[in-house]
Amino acid sequence: MSGGQGRLAALAGLVLIGAALWLGCGVKSQPVPPERATPERIVGLRASIERKGILLTWERPQRYAGGGRMRNLARFDVMRASATGQYQKIAELLVTDQQRFQQQQRFNYLDKDVRVGETYRYEVISVTDDGYRSAPSNEVAITRTIPKPPPSPEHFVLPTPTPLP
Numbered sequence: 712m713s714g715g716q717g718r719l720a721a722l723a724g725l726v727l728i729g730a731a732l733w734l735g736c737g738v739k740s741q742p743v744p745p746e747r748a749t750p751e752r753i754v755g756l757r758a759s760i761e762r763k764g765i766l767l768t769w770e771r772p773q774r775y776a777g778g779g780r781m782r783n784l785a786r787f788d789v790m791r792a793s794a795t796g797q798y799q800k801i802a803e804l805l806v807t808d809q810q811r812f813q814q815q816q817r818f819n820y821l822d823k824d825v826r827v828g829e830t831y832r833y834e835v836i837s838v839t840d841d842g843y844r845s846a847p848s849n850e851v852a853i854t855r856t857i858p859k860p861p862p863s864p865e866h867f868v869l870p871t872p873t874p875l876p
Contacts, residue, residue: 747777750784750837753848758833760858764823765831769848771806771816772837776845785840789820790847794830798847830854 756769767789775781789802801822808814825831831854834847 747775747779748839748841749776749843750774750781750839750845751776752846753835753837756833756835756848756851758851758853760853760856761821762858764821764825765833765853765855766819766821767833767835767851768817768819769835771814771818772845781839783840784837786838787818787820788836788838788844789822790834790836791822792832794832794852798832798834825855827855827857 750772751774753769753772756767759766759768769787772781772784784806786806787804788800789804790798791801792798801824802820804818804820806815822831822833830852832850832852834850836847837845
């Protein structure tokens with residue numbers, strides 16, 4: 712091989728290696744700091760008394776704390792504490808609709824493991840599929856009571872019909 716052909720072969724090899732490296736690199740943007748990849752905090756957590764326990768409801772977070780639109784919500788961690796105790800995770804609700812056109816916007820959880828007369832505090836934490844956790848939601852506190860029964864049919868009085876003119 713002459714000197715010119717050798718240089719040409721070396722140059723072709725360098726071009727191939729450069730192209731392979733450029734195409735092989737998957738990320739072409741700046742890395743995102745973790746604080747911008749965490750889900751926004753849930754601020755609408757609500758609690759209500761149901762016949763079988765305490766019902767929690769909240770809205771799906773739409774954005775990351777950094778402002779971008781959320782696309783990889785994986786689950787919610789439901790946390791509970793007694794009136795003066797420490798929070799403990801009582802449930803993990805998986806989110807499985809990331810690829811659907813219509814995503815679930817409202818979530819709920821029924822805590823059946825509660826006692827009448829006891830006060831409980833709740834928070835919900837959003838978690839991405841990369842493991843980034845939101846700040847805890849607003850705290851709700853509620854005392855478990857027995858819901859009032861529906862009106863008794865035996866005391867129900869039919870209204871008196873009025874004659875038509």
